[in-house]
Amino acid sequence: MTEFFDALETRTPAEREAQLLAALPGQVAHAQQQSPAFRRILDSVDAQAVRSRAALARLPVTRKGELFEQQRATRATDPFGGFSTLVRGPQMPRLFASPGPIYEPEGAQRDYWRCGRAMYAAGFRAGDLVHNAFSYHMTPGAFIMESGAHAVGCTVFPAGVGQTEQQLQAMAELRPDAYSGTPSFLRILVEKAAEADVDIRSVRKAMLGGEAFPPSLRDWFAERGITAYQCYATADLGMIAYETSARQGMVVEESVIVEIVRPGTGDPVPEGEVGEVVVTTLSPGYPLIRFGTGDLSAVLPGPCPTGRSNMRIKGWLGRADQTTKIRGMFVHPSQVADIARRFPEVLKARLVVSGEMANDVMILKVEAAAAPAGLDERIGEAIRDVTKLRGNVELVQPGSLPNDGKVIEDARSYK
Numbered sequence: 476m477t478e479f480f481d482a483l484e485t486r487t488p489a490e491r492e493a494q495l496l497a498a499l500p501g502q503v504a505h506a507q508q509q510s511p512a513f514r515r516i517l518d519s520v521d522a523q524a525v526r527s528r529a530a531l532a533r534l535p536v537t538r539k540g541e542l543f544e545q546q547r548a549t550r551a552t553d554p555f556g557g558f559s560t561l562v563r564g565p566q567m568p569r570l571f572a573s574p575g576p577i578y579e580p581e582g583a584q585r586d587y588w589r590c591g592r593a594m595y596a597a598g599f600r601a602g603d604l605v606h607n608a609f610s611y612h613m614t615p616g617a618f619i620m621e622s623g624a625h626a627v628g629c630t631v632f633p634a635g636v637g638q639t640e641q642q643l644q645a646m647a648e649l650r651p652d653a654y655s656g657t658p659s660f661l662r663i664l665v666e667k668a669a670e671a672d673v674d675i676r677s678v679r680k681a682m683l684g685g686e687a688f689p690p691s692l693r694d695w696f697a698e699r700g701i702t703a704y705q706c707y708a709t710a711d712l713g714m715i716a717y718e719t720s721a722r723q724g725m726v727v728e729e730s731v732i733v734e735i736v737r738p739g740t741g742d743p744v745p746e747g748e749v750g751e752v753v754v755t756t757l758s759p760g761y762p763l764i765r766f767g768t769g770d771l772s773a774v775l776p777g778p779c780p781t782g783r784s785n786m787r788i789k790g791w792l793g794r795a796d797q798t799t800k801i802r803g804m805f806v807h808p809s810q811v812a813d814i815a816r817r818f819p820e821v822l823k824a825r826l827v828v829s830g831e832m833a834n835d836v837m838i839l840k841v842e843a844a845a846a847p848a849g850l851d852e853r854i855g856e857a858i859r860d861v862t863k864l865r866g867n868v869e870l871v872q873p874g875s876l877p878n879d880g881k882v883i884e885d886a887r888s889y890k
Contacts, residue, residue, distance in 0.1 A: 511557030582760035590623025593717030601628025608656030739808025749880030751795035837866035
């Protein structure tokens with residue numbers, strides 16, 4: 476029994492990078508030609524010139540809010556807002572709705588959501604019966620997991636959510652090998668089974684998502700004989716990264732290009748620095764180019780100890796959208812970035828809002844390599860120019876601001 480889903484997982488980093496970047500110009504050109512939304516977003520971009528990460532980083536980031544607004548504007552004629560290249564019928568067996576609503580298409584190819592590799596890393600194998608407790612109602616979560624289980628060769632029981640007693644009965648009688656669903660519902664099932672003296676000990680492995688999965692809960696499952704792993708997927712992008720037996724971050728899926736950028740910008744940050752996860756897919760049906768997830772993470776150095784050689788990220792570290800209302804005005808991370816860009820001396824900036832309700836104090840803390848006389852006054856003027864608000868400036872030493880991805884810190888008291 477091989478330890479890897481396929482040979483792609485153990486490519487050399489150089490080979491993987493070369494193959495991903497070789498496919499990138501064709502994907503950009505395809506998006507320009509077949510997706511009306513990206514024809515507009517990537518207008519004047521020379522697709523054949525997008526052959527490096529530096530070239531990719533010069534393309535605009537498309538965020539979920541923009542996708543939603545575009546969908547809403549074209550809902551009468553195109554529910555996908557011009558982002559999908561799929562045609563209803565055999566090309567698109569299903570479409571889904573996420574809160575908003577935001578509509579997502581599903582393509583017809585095997586393992587469309589690219590979940591098989593993650594489930595294999597979690598120990599799922601051909602012939603296993605998977606109790607799939609993600610929702611089969613409107614959203615794609617259940618189908619993401621089901622397609623991955625089928626790619627591995629598993630049989631799936633479509634349990635869905637709720638009806639705990641019926642689910643326990645099915646588990647006791649069908650004796651599934653594995654569970655997929657949220658960690659909280661798995662805990663409920665395990666606790667209810669113990670209370671009702673129902674034997675569900677056949678479940679020995681789990682693929683979890685949709686919620687935080689702290690190490691304490693992972694250990695709780697392990698004490699009850701369940702080895703559980705988590706994955707990072709979204710309804711727009713499918714699988715992005717997944718946990719392995721090494722338990723050291725998450726390995727990036729083989730068919731996506733992941734960047735970590737400074738929140739509010741499209742600028743990649745150095746390895747190890749926390750920023751927003753931006754993903755480019757190589758899926759022809761839904762060619763999302765530099766799609767901002769709104770999630771924070773950071774790149775971990777080196778390969779996974781399991782032998783998987785792709786980039787690793789730390790997992791979910793919070794949300795990148797830190798838009799904050801200050802004295803009745805919304806201030807966005809992109810505005811903080813705009814202020815910082817005006818001054819080459821600025822290495823990093825963090826807007827801290829303190830004080831009590833209706834008495835906001837705004838301080839822009841700035842790491843500067845050199846601080847010529849009057850720098851703080853000039854930055855203060857830029858604050859007023861960009862945000863239309865007055866704020867103080869505090870110059871701090873390089874490396875002194877926290878590495879947590881926060882561009883705006885709301886430290887106000889709401890008592």
